[in-house]
Amino acid sequence: MLEEKIKQITDDFNSDIKSVEDIQKLEEIRIKYLGRNGVVSSLFDELKKASNEEKPALGKSLNLLRNKITEDFNSIKTRFESLDDLKEIKIDLTLPGTRRQIGSKHILTQTLDEIKTIFQSMGFSVYEGPELESDYYNFEALNFAPDHPARDMQDTFFINKDFVLRTHTSPVQIRLMESHKPPVRAIMPGRVYRNEAVSARSYCMFHQVEGLYVDTDVTFAELKGTLVSFAKQFYGDDLKYRFRTSFFPFTEPSAEMDITCFLCHGGGCKVCKQTGWLEILGCGMVDPNVFKYVGYDSEKYTGYAFGMGIERTAMLKYGIDDIRVFFENDLRFLKQF
Amino acid sequence: MKISLNWLKEYVDLKGITTKEIISKLTLAGLEVEDVFDETEIYKNFIVGLVKDKQKHPNADRLSLCTVFDGKNDLQVICGAPNVEKGQNIVFAPAGTIIPKGNFEITKAKIRGIESNGMICSEDELLLSDNHEGIIVLDSRLKPGTKITKALGLNDVILEIGITPNRPDALSHIGIARDLAAIFKRNLLVPKRKLKESKEKIKSAAAIEIQDTINCPRYSAKVVKDVDVKESPEWLKNRLTKIGLRPRNNIVDITNYVMHECGQPLHAFDLNLLCGNKIIVKSTESESVFVTLDSKERKLPAGSLMICDAEKPVAIAGIMGGENSEIKDATKNILIESAYFNPSVIRKTAKALGLNTDASYRFERGTDPNNTVYAAERAAQLISEVAGGKILNGVIDIYPVKIKEKKLRLRIERIEKVLGYTIPLKSVSLILKKLGFKILSASTGFITVSIPAFRPDIEREIDLIEEIARIxxxxxxxxxxxISISLGEKNDSSAFADKARDAALSLGFYEMINNPLQSEELSALTGKPIKIMNPLSTDMEYLRTSLLPGALTVVSQNIKHGEKDLQLFEIGNVFNLNSDSGIESFKDFTEVQKFIFVLTGKIQQKEWCQSEKNADIYVLKGLVHSFECKILLDNVLNDSYYHDGNSLFDLFFTKKFGDLEIGSGGRIRKEVLKKFDIQQDVFCFEFSLDELKKIKIKRRKYTEPLKFPKVIRDFAFIFDKSVQCNDVEKFIRQQGSELLKSVKLFDLFENDSIGADKKSLAFNLEYFSEERTLTEEEVEREFNRLISEVTNKFNAKLRGS
Incomplete structure (x- = not known):
């Protein structure tokens, strides 16, 4: 009997306390259950009438009930009181916060950083060289014979007949090999210049990253492995790639690496000129003539080299369709990255 | 270079291979297909239409209103061509067709108020030729509705192939066919010569002499007499127009045809116009003038190789023929030149002339010296077929020193050493043979290969390895x-610039990258600029001497776009001449990596809880200082406020390391800003990163936090306005004991109440010792001493006393 009542009262209290909305209502509930003539008191009165065998167990249940009601009441009361305190603080939190200006790296720097990080993790050092370069480093030592049509591949800004604005970062390869014995493994980022009319697709200067690895057992297969690993880290794991034959005077064999166009996924679109492929870099095995210029033994050593354009890479990755925006430095552009 | 797939198929059997496969394999093998013009695809919607009726357009005099029957329905079509007539069969593009020229879609549209349901096409619009004078009129026997691809036999695929400069052998249809034969293991089919020669001997009709055998190692010729110069037959015109050539006459067309067939450029002379019936090949000794067959007068440098007759030059060797000996309608007897010229002399002359012809393009890359007779005979045979005439007996072939085929040894293990894997010897041999190489002998470990003269690019073992790898x-x-990584020290020469960049970012600055090519006006503002010999324009004729002009240009551009509050930085190289004598070595100029801050407008925007703040010189100073701290150079550099009289800054300060200036900047003068059309204050500071990088930074060491309390004292003095804060601060430091650890200015006050020529400076002094707690008395003594020292030294008055 009494046991059932205890259960009933527990349920009643639970539902009463759930619906409480303010401190007055809470007080009413306290009086109802814990007051001198409250429900709990009356149960204790009933306990007195219970048999001696039942008394200890029932007494324990009743005490538990009283404790639970007291605890619940107190915790809810504290919550109401603290809410009351907050009403005293008159602050409009919806006002905007004060802003702090954050700067940003140019998107070309960000792109280069990504490339650098990947190659540095593969054990590459970083070297740089001058932009105003001699004909010797820019062409001759890279196996561009004088009066060879290969020189037409890169429209050159001349300072005079012996000095040029470098047309590629490859001269840094020569400088590096001149000053270091193998093994050398390095990337060489930098700015290059081409005497080409400025348009949405081409600019008279841009940035490249060059790579070089020379040691006793460097093979084309390792070149492929390294570049595929780079491309997957940079462009995404699921890409397809191909290496096709190309020509650079300073590598033999030479290749260009294409990846599936990530805009059309190989179906053909404007960006990939309907081919489904995007050219991302040029590469090859270092030509023995280049080793001759820097005094490396081409029987003993083999090496690979590669180079890629940073603007082109960033344009592909971020959907930028006009190369000129990189160099206008419009704050509205800079702030996007 | 354009290649016709139908034409190509005459030299290699490509049965069972799809066009897609051909394109892909050519590209992979180094003959990159850059564009594909597939006639079946491009012309798929065009049909034969019959013009059933033609009326005048009611609203336009020059337009006709035609009724075109497309095989099923009668359609109303507006046509602007003058030659459209009732009863003609025409090429009809129904609505929805893409027109090849301009790549636009024909839609149903009202033209001058009348609806048109398609277009009647000209050759120009279909890219069949550049004839746009009128519409194409087709054979009247064709059934309306027939596809135009069928009616006109448009079933070719034209490939635009990018040929790299090392592959002169691939500049012809046979050249491309040879690679395909190797790729698909098919046979190369070179046309056989079937010459019907007359009894008359060539030697009696012409003579040839080479005076410069270095630049002209071989000169071969055939003579054909009594030709009939006229328009070429359809098949020939068709072949040439498909690959983008304009047909001239049957003789010139055949020389072009043979060049595109086998790669040997030919020239046909009118034999009757050759004085003495003679050809002399020689180089010029001085500058000369010559009129080429395009009627242009060309100025030739000394050392140009010329083809002459007994009296005068008749052609610029390997580049272009002369007007004085060209084939005309009346020409009867012709001499066909088929020669081999030294690539570098052709390149030099062509470059000097700024003239790039199909012939010079091939000669300067290197033609096949051993194919001249074949090409001359092939041309003579084809000319007699399309122009009649008789081929004189024999060939004149002057070839004093025969160019021998090179022999190379190819080690099999070397292939693996370079490529990283083995290719079976059988495949190696087959590839080389298909490419035209001869295997002379095979021993254990190596083979000996003879290199045909049409492959001047194959000079070494490594070149053979590439041939094998690519096929x-x-x-x-x-x-x-x-991959294995060596554990040696890793270098990063960009690390310092990265550190400077990170410092600028943490200060809230945006990075810009500017073009180092500038006008003379801009580059000369800040140094001694280096001039480009062949600039794109006068705006980009010089290299920047400082990052400043570029930064100001960016500021100006941004202000025009409404972005007036700018905090930008740039890292880049600047270039300066060391003397006026020009550049002969790297010592004659400097290339230095610099860093610039540029600051303008508000550095703090007005918000509900703060007021706005404009950039000023003190913001710049603080910024530069924070930058130094960030790259661990605080307390290493000294400020100097000496104005060197430069015309760029009105407020100016420099940073020095010892006596070496490593950075300078300040507020840009108004006159300078005017040049950039800037109306607000701009502050800049430029560091030399190359100099900063050289400063050795001491490794930082941990200092324990202070265990004893600090004693803080403030005082303020009234000084004459001319007294400089820096001097007072320095003086206090000098006079203070070792217990005085910091002196900081915390207030500046100027007001008439203290005197118009006076100012008040308030300093905050910090005393402490790392060993003990200071007593009030000793600090008080010290502080009072300083007060009297400052008062005496600067004639100052302590405030509040």
Whole structure:
């Protein structure tokens, strides 16, 4: 009997306390259950009438009930009181916060950083060289014979007949090999210049990253492995790639690496000129003539080299369709990255 | 270079291979297909239409209103061509067709108020030729509705192939066919010569002499007499127009045809216009003038190789023929030149003339010296077929020193050493043979290969390895998945610039990258600029001497776009001449990596809880200082406020390391800003990163936090306005004991109440010792001493006293 009542009262209290909305209502509930003539008191009165065998167990249940009601009441009361305190603080939190200006790296720097990080993790050092370069480093030592049509591949800004604005970062390869014995493994980022009319697709200067690895057992297969690993880290794991034959005077064999166009996924679109492929870099095995210029033994050593354009890479990755925006430095552009 | 697939198929059997496969394999083998013009695809919607009726357009005099029957329905079509007539069969493009020229879609549209349901096409619009004078009128026997691809036999695929400069052998249809034969293991089919020669001997009709045998190692010729110069037959015109050539006459067309067939450029002379019936090949000794067959007068440098007759030059060797000996309608007897010229002399002359012809393009890359007779005979045979006439007996072939085929030894293990995997010897041999190489002998470990003269690019073993790799397929080279890394020291020469960049970012600045090519006006503002010999324009004729002009240009541009509050930085190289004598070595100029801050407008925007703040010189100073701290150079550099009288800054300060200036900047003068059309204050500071980088930074050491309390004292003095804060601060430091650890200005006050020529400076002094707690008395003593020292030294008055 009494046991059932205890259960009933527990349920009643639970539902009463759930619906409480303010401190007055809470007080009413306290009086109802814990007051001198409250429900709990009356149960204790009933306990007195219970048999001696039942008394200890029932007494324990009743005490538990009283404790639970007291605890619940107190915790809810504290919550109401603290809410009351907050009403005293008159602050409009919806006002905007004060802003702090954050700067940003140019998107070309960000792109280069990504490339650098990947190659540095593969054990590459970083070297740089001058932009105003001699004909010797820019062409001759890279196996561009004088009066060879290969020189037409890169429209050159001349300072005079012996000095040029470098047309590629490859001269840094020569400088590096001149000053270091193998093994050398390095990337060489930098700015290059081409005497080409400025348009949405081409600019008279841009940035490249060059790579070089020379040691006793460097093979084309390792070149492929390294570049595929780079491309997957940079462009995404699921890409397809191909290496096709190309020509650079300073590598033999030479290749260009294409990846599936990530805009059309190989179906053909404007960006990939309907081919489904995007050219991302040029590469090859270092030509023995280049080793001759820097005094490396081409029987003993083999090496690979590669180079890629940073603007082109960033344009592909971020959907930028006009190369000129990189160099206008419009704050509205800079702030996007 | 344009290649017709139908034409190509005459030299190699490509049965069973799809166009897609051909394109892909050519590209992979180094003959990159850059564009594909597939006639079946491009002309698929065009049909034969019959013009059933033609009326005048009611609203336009020059337009006709036609009724075109497309095989099923009668359609109303507006046509602007003058030659459209009732009863003609025409090429009809129904609505929805893409017109090849301009790549636009024909839609149903009202033209001058009348609806048109398609277009009647000209050759120009279909890219069949550049004839746009009128519409194409087709054979009247064709059934309306017939596809135009069928009616006109438009079933070719034209490939635009980018040929790299090392592959002169691939500049012809046979050249491309040879690679395809190797790729698909098919046979190369070179046309056989079937010459019907007359009894008359060539030697009686013409003579040839080479005076410069270095630049002209071989000169071969055939003579054909009594030709009939006229328009070429359809098949020939068709072949040439498909690859983008304009047909001239049957003789010139055949020389072009043979060049595109086998790669040997030919020239046909009118034999009757050759004085003495003679050809003399010689180089010029001085500058000369010559009129080429395009009627242009050309100025030739000394050392140009010329083809002359007994009296005068008749052609610029390997580049272009002369007007004085060209084939005309009345020409009867012709001499066909088929020669081999030294590539570098042709390149030099062509470059000097700024003239790039199909012939010079091939000669300067290197033609096949051993194919001249074949090409001359092939041309003579074809000319007699299309122009009649008789081929004189024999060939004149002057070839004093025969160019021998090179022999190369190819070690089999070397292939693996370079590529990283083995290719079976059988495949190696087959590839080389298909490419035209001869295997002379095979021993254990190596083979000896003879290199045909049409492959001047193959000079070494490594070149043969590339040939094998590219035909075998780069895709078949395995991709390794493991690399070894050497554990030696790693270098990063960009690390310092990265550190400077990070410092600028943490200060809230945006990075810009500017073009180092500038006008003379801009580059000369800040140094001694280096001039470009062949600039794109006068705006980009010089290299920047400082990052400043570029930064100001960016500021100006941004202000025009409404972005007036700018905090930008740039890292880049600047270039300066060391003397006026020009550049002969790297010592004659400097290339230095610099860093610039540029600051303008508000550095703090007005918000509900703060007021706005404009950039000023003190913001710049603080910024520069924070930058130094960030790259660990605080307390290493000294400020100097000496104005060197430069015309760029009105407020100016420099940073020095010892006596060496490593940075300078300040507020840009108004006159300078005017040049950039800027109306607000701009502050800049430029560091030399190359100099900063050289400063050795001491490794930082941990200092324990202070265990004893600090004693803080403030005082303020009234000084004459001319007294400089820096001097007072320095003086207090000097006079203070070792217990005085910091002196900081915390207030500046100027007001008439203290005197118009006076100012008040308030300083905050910090005393402490790392060993003990200071007593009030000793600090008080010290502080009072300083007060009297400052008062005496600067004639100052302590405030509040």
């Amino acid at each position: 075998y397929g780069y895709d078949n080279i395995p991709t390794v998945s493991k």
